[in-house]
Amino acid sequence: MLKIVGICLAVLMVVTAGVGWWFYQHLNGNIHSVSLDGQGGTEKADAFGRTPINILVMGSDGRTSKEDCKLGGGCSQTGVQTGGGNADVQMVVHISADRSNATVMSIPRDTLTHVPACKDSASGESTAGYYGQINSALQYGPACQVATIHQLTGIPIDHFVKLDFSGVVKMSDAVGGVSVCVSDNVYDTYSHLKVSKGAHTLKGLAALEFVRSRHGFGDGSDLGRTVSQHIFLSAMIRKFKSAGTLTDPTAVYDLADAATKALTVDDGLGTVSKLVALAADVSKVPTKRMTFTTMQTAPDPTNSDRVVVGAGAKTLFATIANDQSLTTGSGTKSAAAHSTAKPEATASAVPASQIDVTVENGTDITGRASALATALTDKGFGSGTTTANAPSTATTTTLTYGAGRKAEAQTAAKSLGLPTSHLKQGTGTALTLVIGSDWPSGATYPSGTSSPSADTKTAVSNAHAQTADQAKTCAKVSPYKTVSINGVSMTPSQAYAAARDKPDSDS
Numbered sequence: 001m002l003k004i005v006g007i008c009l010a011v012l013m014v015v016t017a018g019v020g021w022w023f024y025q026h027l028n029g030n031i032h033s034v035s036l037d038g039q040g041g042t043e044k045a046d047a048f049g050r051t052p053i054n055i056l057v058m059g060s061d062g063r064t065s066k067e068d069c070k071l072g073g074g075c076s077q078t079g080v081q082t083g084g085g086n087a088d089v090q091m092v093v094h095i096s097a098d099r100s101n102a103t104v105m106s107i108p109r110d111t112l113t114h115v116p117a118c119k120d121s122a123s124g125e126s127t128a129g130y131y132g133q134i135n136s137a138l139q140y141g142p143a144c145q146v147a148t149i150h151q152l153t154g155i156p157i158d159h160f161v162k163l164d165f166s167g168v169v170k171m172s173d174a175v176g177g178v179s180v181c182v183s184d185n186v187y188d189t190y191s192h193l194k195v196s197k198g199a200h201t202l203k204g205l206a207a208l209e210f211v212r213s214r215h216g217f218g219d220g221s222d223l224g225r226t227v228s229q230h231i232f233l234s235a236m237i238r239k240f241k242s243a244g245t246l247t248d249p250t251a252v253y254d255l256a257d258a259a260t261k262a263l264t265v266d267d268g269l270g271t272v273s274k275l276v277a278l279a280a281d282v283s284k285v286p287t288k289r290m291t292f293t294t295m296q297t298a299p300d301p302t303n304s305d306r307v308v309v310g311a312g313a314k315t316l317f318a319t320i321a322n323d324q325s326l327t328t329g330s331g332t333k334s335a336a337a338h339s340t341a342k343p344e345a346t347a348s349a350v351p352a353s354q355i356d357v358t359v360e361n362g363t364d365i366t367g368r369a370s371a372l373a374t375a376l377t378d379k380g381f382g383s384g385t386t387t388a389n390a391p392s393t394a395t396t397t398t399l400t401y402g403a404g405r406k407a408e409a410q411t412a413a414k415s416l417g418l419p420t421s422h423l424k425q426g427t428g429t430a431l432t433l434v435i436g437s438d439w440p441s442g443a444t445y446p447s448g449t450s451s452p453s454a455d456t457k458t459a460v461s462n463a464h465a466q467t468a469d470q471a472k473t474c475a476k477v478s479p480y481k482t483v484s485i486n487g488v489s490m491t492p493s494q495a496y497a498a499a500r501d502k503p504d505s506d507s
Contacts, residue, residue, distance in 0.1 A: 030260035033270030035121065039147035040157030046446060048438065050097040052323045053281065055159040056146050059089030059168070059211075060138060085164075087138040087145050089211075089229065092155060094320045099281050101289040101325040104233070105316065105463075106226035108297060109135040112306050113152050118144030133306065142264065152309070153317040162264040170261065171236075172207035178236045180210060181474035185496035188216035189483040194496060194504050206505035207232070216492045217475050220482030223294065223307075227464050228475040230292035234468040238287060290468035291326040293460060316459040326456055327467060352376075352415065355408045356384035358432045362394030368435050372416070375443035379415050394436035397445065398422055402429035417444040 043051045090107040111134040119126035120141030127140050137148040146157045179201050187194040193209035202210055211229050218224015297307035361369035369387035376385050401409035409423050481489040485498050
């Protein structure tokens with residue numbers, strides 16, 4: 001998420017400020033793009049022709065440059081590596097069709113899943129498919145990682161953004177550091193993060209150590225790391241949105257130049273103009289309506305060091321695929337999708353065969369009333385169901401019922417997938433469905449998608465949900481013995497006390 005927001009907002013400010021054609025071309029030249037070849041599926045438009053945006057953000061552990069070798073270590077024997085490495089950070093970033101909300105779902109790198117048949121167009125590496133750790137799909141190219149996530153979740157993935165170790169350093173330096181908080185003293189002897197309890201502004205290597213730390217937070221696994229990454233990204237997003245960052249020409253220049261050099265993206269994001277368009281969409285979403293979650297997991301029954309998709313995850317996938325918000329307009333957690341109105345208390349059900357509906361066409365599309373009337377009679381509604389033209393065009397579909405006919409209206413609405421918020425009581429006696437421009441096609445009302453709404457309470461259960469406006473949230477330091485010094489196991493706080501001679505990461 002930080003890559004998307006950073007590059008988009010920075011580039012938008014630079015271009016709109018009239019810095020010049022040369023710099024515009026310079027930024028274009030920085031961007032490295034790769035084709036997705038349609039492997040992520042296709043988004044469906046809502047009733048108004050708007051489509052959501054889903055972007056897979058990947059953090060690669062590849063040591064493909066001397067700089068990455070220095071930052072990530074592990075190259076003493078192999079030297080600079082080739083290939084894509086593993087996607088140790090995987091986040092599905094969903095921006096709603098109406099641009100009112102966003103969801104960022106992390107998928108732990110230790111998840112086991114089926115990787116489909118793939119071939120990397122750049123390296124020629126290919127696989128016939130296998131069951132293995134989800135982050136390994138990146139070895140066969142970014143498009144393979146996208147295809148794997150799409151296959152696992154059912155979420156169409158339009159775009160991807162890939163960042164390596166040096167990219168995190170460049171981005172945090174360019175923005176002037178990111179403010180984070182930790183609940184206790186922490187020293188992760190693996191990522192080398194060492195900071196004291198409280199608030200810190202992390203730049204460069206210290207920022208990389210924080211986002212890489214998985215032994216310092218939570219239960220010491222990759223699950224704890226995703227939560228601390230969300231805290232880091234939320235802080236960076238808040239800083240991007242602050243006037244101080246985006247009104248400083250030097251900061252904007254450095255950020256735009258660093259961001260475009262640091263990223264690999266798909267062809268759909270491969271130019272400055274496309275990134276500017278995305279920036280306009282991202283900037284519409286307030287931080288209180290950006291929800292960070294982690295896919296629910298369960299221990300793999302055959303390997304205690306790996307996890308599989310857990311209870312609630314499929315519902316979380318469905319909320320994203322169905323373009324459902326996880327927050328209400330006020331930023332509080334949502335208990336329902338799209339329409340937050342609860343279903344009305346139902347009266348005794350009325351059989352469809354006893355219900356006649358007058359279907360009126362309030363659109364400029366010929367035959368809409370006939371199509372819906374046929375759909376109703378095919379579902380067993382009364383033979384008295386008729387069609388007509390509405391007195392005037394309608395923007396919103398409504399189902400109006402007369403006195404004593406509420407239960408009949410509810411039966412008809414349920415059959416058509418029409419939310420109860422579209423029902424209203426009228427002064428007449430008939431049951432009248434007026435089709436508005438929000439329902440241009442199909443026999444099921446398109447409330448974002450034709451799929452049934454998912455239970456958002458289940459979607460966020462055990463998903464560590466938090467919104468980007470929560471500035472006072474501290475990363476929870478692990479209370480377990482997840483690190484060691486000289487072969488002695490200890491907690492990250494004990495390690496901090498034992499390593500008095502080692503300077504803090506932000507010193």
